Amino acid sequence: METNERSSGGTMPDSPAKANNVPILQARNVSKHFGSVSALENVDFELYPNEILAVVGDNGAGKSTLIKILSGAYQPDEGELLMDGQHVSFKNPMDARRHGIETVYQDLALAAALDIASNLFLGREERRAGLVGSLLRALDKVRMRREAADHMSSLKIGLRSMRQPVETLSGGQRQGVAVARAVSWGKRVVIMDEPTAALGVKESGMVLELIKAVKARGVPVVLISHNLPHVFQVADRILVMRLGKRAGIAKPGEQTMEDVVALMTGASRAEIAAAAG
Amino acid sequence: MAESPLSAAPVTEPSVVSDSGRKGLSGGVVSRVDLALRLGLLGIIIVVGIYFAIRTIPSGNLSDIGQSTFISTGNLQNIARQMAVVGVLAVGETFVIITAGIDLSIGAVLGFSGIIAAQRFIAGWPTPAVIVTVLLLGIGIGLVNGFLVGGAKVPPFIVTLGMLGIARGAAYLAGNGLNTSLSPTGEPVPFSNWASDTSLLGIPNIFLVLAAVGIAGELFLRYTRRGRYVYALGSNPEAARLSGVNVLAIIVLVYAISGCLASMAGLLQTGRLNGANPNNGLGNELDAIAAVVLGGASLFGARGNIIGTFFGLVLINELANGIDLIGADAHVQQAVEGLLLIVIVWVDQWRKRRIASA
Numbered sequence: 001m002e003t004n005e006r007s008s009g010g011t012m013p014d015s016p017a018k019a020n021n022v023p024i025l026q027a028r029n030v031s032k033h034f035g036s037v038s039a040l041e042n043v044d045f046e047l048y049p050n051e052i053l054a055v056v057g058d059n060g061a062g063k064s065t066l067i068k069i070l071s072g073a074y075q076p077d078e079g080e081l082l083m084d085g086q087h088v089s090f091k092n093p094m095d096a097r098r099h100g101i102e103t104v105y106q107d108l109a110l111a112a113a114l115d116i117a118s119n120l121f122l123g124r125e126e127r128r129a130g131l132v133g134s135l136l137r138a139l140d141k142v143r144m145r146r147e148a149a150d151h152m153s154s155l156k157i158g159l160r161s162m163r164q165p166v167e168t169l170s171g172g173q174r175q176g177v178a179v180a181r182a183v184s185w186g187k188r189v190v191i192m193d194e195p196t197a198a199l200g201v202k203e204s205g206m207v208l209e210l211i212k213a214v215k216a217r218g219v220p221v222v223l224i225s226h227n228l229p230h231v232f233q234v235a236d237r238i239l240v241m242r243l244g245k246r247a248g249i250a251k252p253g254e255q256t257m258e259d260v261v262a263l264m265t266g267a268s269r270a271e272i273a274a275a276a277g
Numbered sequence: 278m279a280e281s282p283l284s285a286a287p288v289t290e291p292s293v294v295s296d297s298g299r300k301g302l303s304g305g306v307v308s309r310v311d312l313a314l315r316l317g318l319l320g321i322i323i324v325v326g327i328y329f330a331i332r333t334i335p336s337g338n339l340s341d342i343g344q345s346t347f348i349s350t351g352n353l354q355n356i357a358r359q360m361a362v363v364g365v366l367a368v369g370e371t372f373v374i375i376t377a378g379i380d381l382s383i384g385a386v387l388g389f390s391g392i393i394a395a396q397r398f399i400a401g402w403p404t405p406a407v408i409v410t411v412l413l414l415g416i417g418i419g420l421v422n423g424f425l426v427g428g429a430k431v432p433p434f435i436v437t438l439g440m441l442g443i444a445r446g447a448a449y450l451a452g453n454g455l456n457t458s459l460s461p462t463g464e465p466v467p468f469s470n471w472a473s474d475t476s477l478l479g480i481p482n483i484f485l486v487l488a489a490v491g492i493a494g495e496l497f498l499r500y501t502r503r504g505r506y507v508y509a510l511g512s513n514p515e516a517a518r519l520s521g522v523n524v525l526a527i528i529v530l531v532y533a534i535s536g537c538l539a540s541m542a543g544l545l546q547t548g549r550l551n552g553a554n555p556n557n558g559l560g561n562e563l564d565a566i567a568a569v570v571l572g573g574a575s576l577f578g579a580r581g582n583i584i585g586t587f588f589g590l591v592l593i594n595e596l597a598n599g600i601d602l603i604g605a606d607a608h609v610q611q612a613v614e615g616l617l618l619i620v621i622v623w624v625d626q627w628r629k630r631r632i633a634s635a
Contacts, residue, residue, distance in 0.1 A: 093519065109519045111512035113579035114505070122509055123520030125502045138500045 022085045024049050024220055025070065025101065025189050030079030032065050039065040041244045042079070047189060047222055052215050054223045054231040057241030058264055063224055064193075066241065070222070071103040071191055072096030083188075100188030104178045104195060112167035116159060117141070117148040119166055120181050155180050155213050172203030179210055183219050190214055191222040196230050208234050228257050240264055318571065318588045318621070322595060329599030347602055354481050358473075360594045361483040362387075362546045364587070366558075367565040368487075368494045369538035371586045372531040374569050375498070377511045377578025378426060378433040380532060382440035383539035383565060386418055387558030389448040390543030395457040395553035404468045411540050418444065419536020420529060427528030441562070448555040458552040465551045472548025483545045490538065495583040507531060511578025567618050568593055573625070592617070 023046035032040040040062045047053050057063045068074040070081070072090030081088050083099055090096040093103070110119050121144045127133035128140040145162040152159055157176040159169070166177055175195055182190045192211065196204040204227075211234050214221055225231050231238055231252075238250040240263040247263045262268060326347070331339065333346040346352055366383045373380040390411050397407040418440060425436040459466050465473075475481045498504040506527045509517040518524050542561075547553045571589030574581025593614055600610040 094521065097519075097521075109513065109516040111509040111516045111579070113512035114509060118505060118509075119516075122505075122516070123522055125505060127502070136500075137502065139502060139505070141500075 021048050023047055023082070024084060025222075026082040026085075027066070027070065027076075028080050028082070030066070030069055030076040030081070032069060032074060033077055039244055040069070040076075043241075043244075043246045045070070045239065045246075047220050049220055050215065050218060051236040052211060052221045052223060052234050054225060054235035054238045055241065056225065056228065056231055056238055056260065056264060057247075060243070061241035061264070062244040063241050065244075067103070067191060067193060067222070067224055070096070071101060101191065102182040102187040102189070103191040103193065104175075104182045105193055110166050110174060110178055110181075113165060115163045115165050116152070116169075116177055117145045117162035119177055120144075120148045120151065120162075120184060122181075151184055152176075152180055155183070155210060155217070157210065170203060171199050172206045175199070175203075175207050176210055179207075179214065183214050183217060187219060189222065190219055191224070193224045194226065195223070196225065196227060204230060228260060231260075232257060242266060315573065315585060315588065317624075318573075318585075318592065321621075322588065322592050325592070325595055325599065329595070329602065332599075332603045347599055350479060352598065352602070354475060354479060356594050356598050357484040358481045358549060359598065360590055361481065361487040362542050362549070363561055363564045363568070363594070364487040364590050365490055365538050365542040365545065366561055367568040367586050367590055368490050368583055369535035370562070370565040371494070371569050371572075371574060371581055371583055372498070372507060373433070373535050374566070374574045374576060375507050375511045375578060375581050376528060376531050377576070378528070378531065379437065379566070379576070380422065380535045380539075381434065381437040381562050382418065382422065382444055383535060383542075384558040384561035384563075385441045385444035385448065386415055386536060386539035387543040387546060387561060388553075388555055389444040389451065390415055390540035391547040391553035391557045392448050392452040392457060392555055394544050394547045395459055396451070398459050398466050398468065398547075399457070399461075404466075407468070408544060411544050412537055415536040415538070415540025415543075416533050417536070418540075419533035422536065423529030423532030424525075426532060427525040445555070445559075448557075452553065452555040454555055456552055456554050459547070460551060469548045469551040472545055473551070483549060486541075486545060490541070491583050491587060494534075498582060503527065503530065508579050511580075564593060564614075567614065571618060571621055 025045075025047040027043065027045040029042045029044065030040060031038065031042055043062065043066060045066060055063050055066065065074065069076050072093040072095050075089070075091070081090070088099060090099070090101075096103075111122060114122070126140050126144055126147075128138050128143075132138045133140065148162045152162075155176075157173075157180055159173060159176070166174055169177065179190070179192070179195070182192075195207050195211070199207060208230060211221055211223060223231065223235060235252055238252070238255075238260060240247040240250060240260055242264055243266075247266075250260050250263065329347040330342060330345045334341050335344055335346065342348075366387065370380055370383060393414060394407055394411045397410060398404075402410070422433075422436055422440055425431045426433045459469050472483050473481075476485060498507060506517060506522045507530075509520070509522060510524060510527050514524055517527075539558075543553075543558065546557055550557075568589035569581060569586050570576065571592060572581060572585025572587070574585065596613055596617070597610050600613065601607065
């Protein structure tokens, strides 16, 4: 197997092009236990600028525990987190958000009854200029709609009316709004949890294109997915988890899906090929 | 990339809609539903109004419609006065219901505040001092409700049902269960005169209070950050929290507004009746909730506004007044109001479902 079986920290031999690059977000030797169950054991993670990193693994492999640590929902029992090589610790998800890590959750944290512009600006609404804004606290809805439309079109999300309530959108369009929201306002890392899980073929394709558009804007993406074909379509690197450990790193183009399945399950490639054939 | 990833699916790529199995409605549809509901309600208000106008012509002759009791200035002023008290309650209830909460305590808070107001007037306090005291009382009760709902996570139905009991009990205890007259010896207090008076164009003063409160409420909900958070909270509290909205603060705010307006309604009621009874406001919370729901709000939150609530109020008060005028039993009015509430919300649900599956 040509993938890197590693369990210790250090530089990344599997990405020589990025070897002199500092990871934008990094975890070193993190472990997490729930009672006697060890959900994560000495796992390393590194996300480089301008890449799409997929995290794959079977149920219980530790994907979500790792992601929850990176997004501040859990605190690691051991190990450390770094951003741009500097130590960080996230007490809660808001803390991670303040560091520019935005997570798009499976259940889409949008206020469905509000329109697209309101959702994009939720929590950071802009007021009107002058006394109307400062004294009467009136919102500048026109400006927010215009900026929302600009932002959506810069991500090539072609929703026409920013006044459309999110609940009237299709699943893929909602995902689009959630992602647009995540990459707005100078976010540095976007984590997406199963973004295509509930979507049809065509809508999944749109979301995958959107993930590439996010990367093209210079925002690296961590993509958690069960769907290997989707992962192979967009990911630059694939972090494979197995039984709470880092099983290895694969690269589309250098490794095949069978290789990744072998890493995920611990079976040999020959066994996988035999099963597939 | 060859094409935009999410190019306006419902319009330019109908296949996307079938892929996902969801209908992408254009933005206008929902507001059209809203408008249809509003116009439907307005239509009912007009039809019912015409019916009562015709039924209350003294001569019974259609050409004497000008003499109709129902549309006489005096009666319209009467309706406006009756509307004002429950209306102020309903404005506060609208805020709470948009957050997917409910405030059952407002009728009892009205009663309690009314007694306290009457006693302070009798004690000779100046009017502004009475107003401030009573409004602070309502805000205090609302704050307790808000912290119990938002902080202690007790369901709003339970918190405010409990508060209903507490406030109603307090009203009886404070008033010794008796009527408290503002002027046992004769002259009404100035506030009472003002509350029963009409102003410019013959509009009753307390109706102007309702108008001011309603307009302020609508502007707040529509144009301010916190107003928007009220809807966001009703739609998805988790999304609001993740967006950095202080959810507890918004919950406390809406219950404080509701409590404040309930005590304002108590104040107006006491002024209008030139006295207070601990039974005042009994069941008024249900009238307020009915008005809010008739106006298009959803008990599941995130829907509704003050304009809709106002239409709901007009219909309820028009019915109460008209049924009274045509000499029907007062209990008929209660039954008709209940029936209407069910039918209108039912039709509304049916229409929404039909549009959603169109």
